[in-house]
Amino acid sequence: MRSLNFIKTRFFSSPIDAFLTLSISYLIYLTIPPFINWVLIDATFYGETKKDCIDGGACWVFIKIWFTKLLYGLYPSEEIWRINFAFAILIISIVIYKYLNQKLKKYLFLFLVIPFPIFSLVLFSGGVFGLSPVDTREWGGLFLTLVISIFAIIFCFPIGILLAMGRRSNLPVIKYFSIGFIEFWRGVPLITVLFMAGVMFPLLLPSGTNLDKLVRVIIAITLFEAAYMAEVVRGGLQAVGRGQYDASKAIGMGYWKSHIFIILPQALKLVIPGIANTFIALFKDTPLVFVVGLLEILGMVNLAKTNPYWLGMATEGYVFVAFVYWIFCFAMSRYSLSIEKKLKITN
Amino acid sequence: MENIIQLRSVNKWFGEFHVLKDINFSVSEKEKVVICGPSGSGKSTLIRCINRLEEHQKGSIIVDGMTLDENTKNISAIRSEVGMVFQQFNLFPHLSILENCTLAQIWVKKKTKNESEKLAMDYLRKVQIDDQALKFPGQLSGGQQQRAAIARALCMEPKIMLFDEPTSALDPEMIKEVLDVMVDLAKGGMTMCVVTHEMGFAKEVADRVVFMDEGNIVEEKKTSDFFENPENERTKLFLSQIL
Ligand SMILES: Nc1ncnc2c1ncn2[C@@H]1O[C@H](COP(=O)(O)OP(=O)(O)OP(=O)(O)O)[C@@H](O)[C@H]1O
Numbered sequence: 001m002r003s004l005n006f007i008k009t010r011f012f013s014s015p016i017d018a019f020l021t022l023s024i025s026y027l028i029y030l031t032i033p034p035f036i037n038w039v040l041i042d043a044t045f046y047g048e049t050k051k052d053c054i055d056g057g058a059c060w061v062f063i064k065i066w067f068t069k070l071l072y073g074l075y076p077s078e079e080i081w082r083i084n085f086a087f088a089i090l091i092i093s094i095v096i097y098k099y100l101n102q103k104l105k106k107y108l109f110l111f112l113v114i115p116f117p118i119f120s121l122v123l124f125s126g127g128v129f130g131l132s133p134v135d136t137r138e139w140g141g142l143f144l145t146l147v148i149s150i151f152a153i154i155f156c157f158p159i160g161i162l163l164a165m166g167r168r169s170n171l172p173v174i175k176y177f178s179i180g181f182i183e184f185w186r187g188v189p190l191i192t193v194l195f196m197a198g199v200m201f202p203l204l205l206p207s208g209t210n211l212d213k214l215v216r217v218i219i220a221i222t223l224f225e226a227a228y229m230a231e232v233v234r235g236g237l238q239a240v241g242r243g244q245y246d247a248s249k250a251i252g253m254g255y256w257k258s259h260i261f262i263i264l265p266q267a268l269k270l271v272i273p274g275i276a277n278t279f280i281a282l283f284k285d286t287p288l289v290f291v292v293g294l295l296e297i298l299g300m301v302n303l304a305k306t307n308p309y310w311l312g313m314a315t316e317g318y319v320f321v322a323f324v325y326w327i328f329c330f331a332m333s334r335y336s337l338s339i340e341k342k343l344k345i346t347n
Numbered sequence: 348m349e350n351i352i353q354l355r356s357v358n359k360w361f362g363e364f365h366v367l368k369d370i371n372f373s374v375s376e377k378e379k380v381v382i383c384g385p386s387g388s389g390k391s392t393l394i395r396c397i398n399r400l401e402e403h404q405k406g407s408i409i410v411d412g413m414t415l416d417e418n419t420k421n422i423s424a425i426r427s428e429v430g431m432v433f434q435q436f437n438l439f440p441h442l443s444i445l446e447n448c449t450l451a452q453i454w455v456k457k458k459t460k461n462e463s464e465k466l467a468m469d470y471l472r473k474v475q476i477d478d479q480a481l482k483f484p485g486q487l488s489g490g491q492q493q494r495a496a497i498a499r500a501l502c503m504e505p506k507i508m509l510f511d512e513p514t515s516a517l518d519p520e521m522i523k524e525v526l527d528v529m530v531d532l533a534k535g536g537m538t539m540c541v542v543t544h545e546m547g548f549a550k551e552v553a554d555r556v557v558f559m560d561e562g563n564i565v566e567e568k569k570t571s572d573f574f575e576n577p578e579n580e581r582t583k584l585f586l587s588q589i590l
């Protein structure tokens with residue numbers, strides 16, 4: 001009886017409510033069961049070729065056969081252990097992180113932010129310590145997505161903070177440089193920035209000098225996202241009261257110390273949702289690197305679906321990529337929520 | 348006696364607005380001066396100039412032999428000798444009370460964590476909130492927060508303490524606990540400049556009272572003279588309203 005009453009008050013309390021409830025239910029009925037049929041019930045999981053897919057549902061055989069390529073791109077298969085090794089370290093570190101004490105946490109964090117990325121890059125590109133070189137043109141798939149976004153995130157965060165501080169600086173040169181930088185990068189579409197970085201930029205360099213295309217792309221994305229990050233952080237800086245600046249000056253803290261220990265910890269905490277938003281947007285912007293010929297996971301799907309033996313598999317590919325992107329973005333969003341909660345408890 | 352704070356013809360403008368008009372003001376060592384006056388008269392601005400939270404545009408300010416000007420070395424040297432307590436406490440909300448007191452010791456005075464915690468606990472005991480050391484500012488009452496802020500300033504072992512209406516944001520029942528701490532500090536021989544409307548406090552500890560109005564010091568007298576025979580009309584009016 002109570003649940004009936006609950007349904008009545010929540011879903012049918014007025015004619016409009018009843019109408020909305022019924023039409024949304026109908027919409028769900030129209031879309032969800034066929035989708036589940038397609039994804040699971042009628043889908044084909046076993047087989048080796050397109051011809052094995054005869055049930056009319058999704059042909060997951062396509063994903064299965066192309067799986068390695070979707071994850072690693074054209075990275076030589078006998079060298080894939082390098083990627084697995086680096087990401088294994090990363091995942092293990094993240095898992096054990098919360099079981100460590102404060103001091104070890106700090107060391108692990110520093111390790112992950114500075115030596116580890118350098119070590120990974122060396123490992124991936126090879127050419128030293130008897131590792132055979134792997135050109136960045138062969139990097140691809142989810143691996144490339146993660147390399148681009150992790151590096152861009154690591155770099156764009158501090159640069160964004162510096163730009164935000166610069167924009168509020170009393171020194172005109174720094175202030176107007178920051179404003180100009182932020183407004184420039186916010187004003188141009190990422191796809192043109194990438195095109196410039198990939199195609200135009202080499203023409204401007206003196207011949208003979210060469211900066212790897214992937215590096216140029218990461219720099220371009222970093223600067224682009226740093227401009228957005230700067231505005232997010234600036235919002236936080238503005239929300240920290242003038243009294244905090246006064247108090248930190250009064251106990252003798254200079255500009256940098258005040259910011260590092262007093263202003264930024266408060267400002268960043270206030271804008272965690274905005275920071276997470278920027279990181280998620282950055283992650284989802286990575287497929288655009290196709291304009292310079294780099295193929296991350298979506299790019300690999302686009303490549304695979306044009307394979308003569310696998311024509312017509314676009315839907316499966318896109319659903320799969322959407323799913324992978326969703327997992328990562330959802331994880332980031334939950335992670336930012338958990339940090340927010342944790343910081344609330346300490347205050 | 349030697350003047351530890353010396354202001355000569357100090358002028359300050361906020362844009363067009365002339366906040367401090369040709370201020371001459373000095374404080375000698377161990378002296379306690381109370382500054383009062385109507386709202387907007389420039390009291391806060393005056394004491395904020397002493398540790399350069401505000402810049403003055405004309406005149407000179409000398410604190411403990413150092414001239415306050417563009418020279419950033421002098422500014423940080425002076426700030427490490429001048430402690431300040433604010434109306435709104437301005438504790439750092441993301442740090443515990445103990446960390447509020449040790450942060451500048453560690454990063455400005457380069458002391459070890461142990462040393463600075465020991466000193467911090469000494470001062471927290473002095474202001475009677477050593478049992479609150481590990482709490483965060485938001486978990487304390489207003490009076491406790493203001494006492495923590497006083498302890499934080501004292502941890503830098505300043506020669507001079509500036510107070511800007513330290514009890515104005517407090518509920519009446521908490522004013523006394525903060526004033527008691529300040530009276531103790533005064534008896535201990537600290538040089539103090541206190542902006543306050545607590546005339547009881549002024550009578551008890553001040554050597555001198557300064558009355559400001561519209562950016563001028565209009566009356567400046569020994570405490571007993573100030574209360575017994577004020578000369579300026581505005582001072583008389585102010586005292587009649589407040590007493
Ligand atoms: N940053 C600022 N920019 C512009 N004007 C300011 C600024 N700070 C203070 N003022 C103005 O200067 C005048 C003096 O301010 P001040 O805070 O020194 O007064 P006060 O005597 O401390 O008053 P109260 O008793 O209200 O604290 C006021 O009219 C105020 O509006």
Ligand SMILES: [Mg+2]
Nearest residue numbers: 390391392512
């Ligand atoms: Mg004031």
